[in-house]
Amino acid sequence: xxxKRDLKKDINYVFGEIIETVLDKDEKQSKxxxxxxxxxxxxxxxxxxxxxxxxxxxxxxxxxxxxxxxESKGRDLVDRINKL
Numbered sequence: 390x391x392x393k394r395d396l397k398k399d400i401n402y403v404f405g406e407i408i409e410t411v412l413d414k415d416e417k418q419s420k421x422x423x424x425x426x427x428x429x430x431x432x433x434x435x436x437x438x439x440x441x442x443x444x445x446x447x448x449x450x451x452x453x454x455x456x457x458x459x460e461s462k463g464r465d466l467v468d469r470i471n472k473l
Contacts, residue, residue, distance in 0.1 A: 396440055396452060403463045404433040415473055425469050432462045
């Protein structure tokens with residue numbers, strides 16, 4: 390199980406790289422690129438809020454689900470970047 394600090398760093402790194410890639414690749418600043426950035430920020434906020442939740446009964450399962458969501462949402466955004 391990853392600790393809270395490492396999970397936050399992973400979330401920050403993944404979505405930061407996605408945003409940076411969109412800004413580098415989408416030179417014209419298309420609406421699709423802007424939508425990807427907005428979705429990345431939304432997912433970032435959502436996952437950080439879930440990491441900071443208190444009073445979780447099964448902490449290990451909670452962090453595993455956050456990690457799985459990070460991976461799936463990250464892959465989805467990367468697939469959308471590749472279509473730009």
